[in-house]
Amino acid sequence: MHHFHIEIPQSLSKTCLDSLFKTLDQQRRKIAVSLHDYNTQSDKLRPPPIPMVSLRPGDKTHDKEYRENQDKFLTRCQTESGPVFKLLIHRLQITVVSGDFIREMFLNENFSNVDALNELMGVKTFLHSLIKSGKNHDARIQNSIILDHLTPSLPKYQAEMVSALEAALVDGVGACVKGRVVECPITIIQDMIGKSTGTVFMGAEVANNSKALETFIMSMRDFTSVLGLNDVNIPFWRRWLNLKLMHFNNPLKHRVQTLAEAATPVILERRRREARLINEGVDAPQFIKARPHDILQKMLDRFDEYGFVDLEDICGHIMLLILTSVHTTIDASTSMVYYLAAYPETIPVLHREQVQVLSAIQQERQQERTSCLSKGLEISPELDPAHDRDLSTAALKRMVHLDSFQREVLRCRTEALTHFHMAGKENILSNGMVIPKYGMVLANLTSTHANNSAAHGPNPAKFHPWRYVGTFKTMTKVGVDYLPFGMGKHVCPGRFMASQQTKTVVSLMVSKFEKIEFQDLGQAGSVLRTQHGNVASPALVFTSRG
Numbered sequence: 206m207h208h209f210h211i212e213i214p215q216s217l218s219k220t221c222l223d224s225l226f227k228t229l230d231q232q233r234r235k236i237a238v239s240l241h242d243y244n245t246q247s248d249k250l251r252p253p254p255i256p257m258v259s260l261r262p263g264d265k266t267h268d269k270e271y272r273e274n275q276d277k278f279l280t281r282c283q284t285e286s287g288p289v290f291k292l293l294i295h296r297l298q299i300t301v302v303s304g305d306f307i308r309e310m311f312l313n314e315n316f317s318n319v320d321a322l323n324e325l326m327g328v329k330t331f332l333h334s335l336i337k338s339g340k341n342h343d344a345r346i347q348n349s350i351i352l353d354h355l356t357p358s359l360p361k362y363q364a365e366m367v368s369a370l371e372a373a374l375v376d377g378v379g380a381c382v383k384g385r386v387v388e389c390p391i392t393i394i395q396d397m398i399g400k401s402t403g404t405v406f407m408g409a410e411v412a413n414n415s416k417a418l419e420t421f422i423m424s425m426r427d428f429t430s431v432l433g434l435n436d437v438n439i440p441f442w443r444r445w446l447n448l449k450l451m452h453f454n455n456p457l458k459h460r461v462q463t464l465a466e467a468a469t470p471v472i473l474e475r476r477r478r479e480a481r482l483i484n485e486g487v488d489a490p491q492f493i494k495a496r497p498h499d500i501l502q503k504m505l506d507r508f509d510e511y512g513f514v515d516l517e518d519i520c521g522h523i524m525l526l527i528l529t530s531v532h533t534t535i536d537a538s539t540s541m542v543y544y545l546a547a548y549p550e551t552i553p554v555l556h557r558e559q560v561q562v563l564s565a566i567q568q569e570r571q572q573e574r575t576s577c578l579s580k581g582l583e584i585s586p587e588l589d590p591a592h593d594r595d596l597s598t599a600a601l602k603r604m605v606h607l608d609s610f611q612r613e614v615l616r617c618r619t620e621a622l623t624h625f626h627m628a629g630k631e632n633i634l635s636n637g638m639v640i641p642k643y644g645m646v647l648a649n650l651t652s653t654h655a656n657n658s659a660a661h662g663p664n665p666a667k668f669h670p671w672r673y674v675g676t677f678k679t680m681t682k683v684g685v686d687y688l689p690f691g692m693g694k695h696v697c698p699g700r701f702m703a704s705q706q707t708k709t710v711v712s713l714m715v716s717k718f719e720k721i722e723f724q725d726l727g728q729a730g731s732v733l734r735t736q737h738g739n740v741a742s743p744a745l746v747f748t749s750r751g
């Protein structure tokens with residue numbers, strides 16, 4: 206019988222199986238190792254998630270806790286979740302950035318404030334319906350007008366601004382030697398800023414037209430009511446509906462027409478006057494001196510350069526300037542007056558500084574006149590003694606306590622969560638966190654404005670009006686530690702006019718009134734910090750200087 210030696214195949218099969226198991230085991234291990242490697246690697250590649258801040262027991266969103274105490278809430282958020290976190294607030298899920306991440310947001314052109322407002326409220330379409338030219342935001346006509354024509358001419362505008370502001374103040378408060386209650390002080394500030402801005406933008410003739418003045422003061426109110434901005438509880442989709450309904454009966458279009466109607470006779474008269482001067486043969490310097498220098502005139506003179514279509518188009522562009530300037534300046538001036546009332550010890554300091562600065566300037570001008578006379582030179586009209594104590598731009602620049610007071614008011618009052626920005630595309634922050642395309646971002650100013658003694662000195666949570674005296678930090682100097690005017694490419698170009706105007710308002714207040722007091726001190730807290738939708742303007746008692 207033929208025997209197969211079965212041991213060989215048996216032993217072969219055992220070896221084979223053993224080696225197969227070995228191989229399989231090795232493969233399994235390899236797979237396990239590579240899976241582990243893959244997981245660790247992709248863990249490394251996966252961006253760190255942005256943490257959502259916990260909700261207080263019983264709360265469904267963060268709104269209530271934020272409203273109760275902005276700084277306390279945001280400090281809790283940062284302690285719990287670090288500098289970048291998510292909140293459920295303003296009916297949205299929003300990423301909040303703190304500290305240096307705020308700088309990252311402002312300096313990154315992929316984040317845009319206008320796009321955020323447009324996404325939430327459809328602002329662009331609405332505003333574009335007011336103009337016929339320059340609809341491309343990159344044209345930045347407003348910026349160019351402000352930078353090239355408004356800011357450089359501010360010293361020239363100052364005399365007209367002072368007289369408009371002063372007239373409206375005297376008119377509004379009236380005689381108050383024994384103290385006078387003004388029930389709603391913001392209306393006086395509205396008249397002051399409306400008249401003086403109107404004078405700079407369109408000349409005194411237009412600003413004195415009551416319908417045009419109303420347009421200057423009320424346009425922002427129309428804008429906010431169309432967009433529902435004065436009620437933070439209106440969901441953003443509801444605002445869209447408002448916008449659609451208003452599109453066909455846009456109240457601001459009527460306001461633009463009002464401006465055009467008020468401007469037409471004024472422009473015709475200006476043309477007649479020019480023709481007269483030319484007929485009379487006046488020389489070029491005299492002709493230039495006699496020309497109006499308001500922004501309307503500058504826009505008319507550069508009609509082709511800017512590509513304007515007609516007067517209504519120009520007035521549409523002026524309307525865009527009104528919307529960015531008037532309300533913000535009224536808001537800032539009003540809060541400064543309330544801070545004077547809440548911190549009455551500031552009034553004598555600011556008044557004393559003003560008297561000292563004006564006396565020093567008067568003396569210098571007197572010396573210049575004496576020197577001219579001693580050299581046998583004619584005294585120039587600029588040295589007219591009647592203007593020795595004017596609240597000129599140069600005088601305001603010397604008032605360092607006033608500047609510090611104003612910067613401090615703006616630092617302390619600015620809403621703690623502000624500067625909505627939207628990501629135009631996916632953005633990776635320097636800590637690796639990802640803000641997706643269309644992600645909404647807010648800046649946490651508590652981290653830079655309030656809890657920042659490195660930038661603001663001791664006790665930054667307190668209002669200290671003179672903390673910037675002797676520093677280079679002026680009211681218009683923006684940075685991550687001071688953001689009322691934003692920063693970066695879209696920093697507010699009108700802040701120099703705002704500074705000059707609000708300084709004049711406060712200077713007039715402290716020179717005319719010895720005391721400005723709350724009628725009910727209990728209401729002070731409600732106005733010292735801006736809140737979305739807060740339009741409170743509690744009564745003040747004004748007492749004039751003897």
Ligand code: HEM
Pocket residue numbers: 318319347348351355526529530531533534537688689690691692694695696697698699700702703
């Ligand atoms: C105290 C008063 C004012 C405050 C608090 C203020 C604040 C601001 C802020 C926060 C921005 C947005 C910055 C950003 O997007 O990063 C801005 C932009 C702007 N502001 Fe002001 N502003 C004031 C007065 C004015 C005035 C008086 C004018 C005009 C004369 C003006 C014209 C503008 C314009 C045209 C922009 C848009 C800039 C751009 O998109 O490039 N603002 N302002």
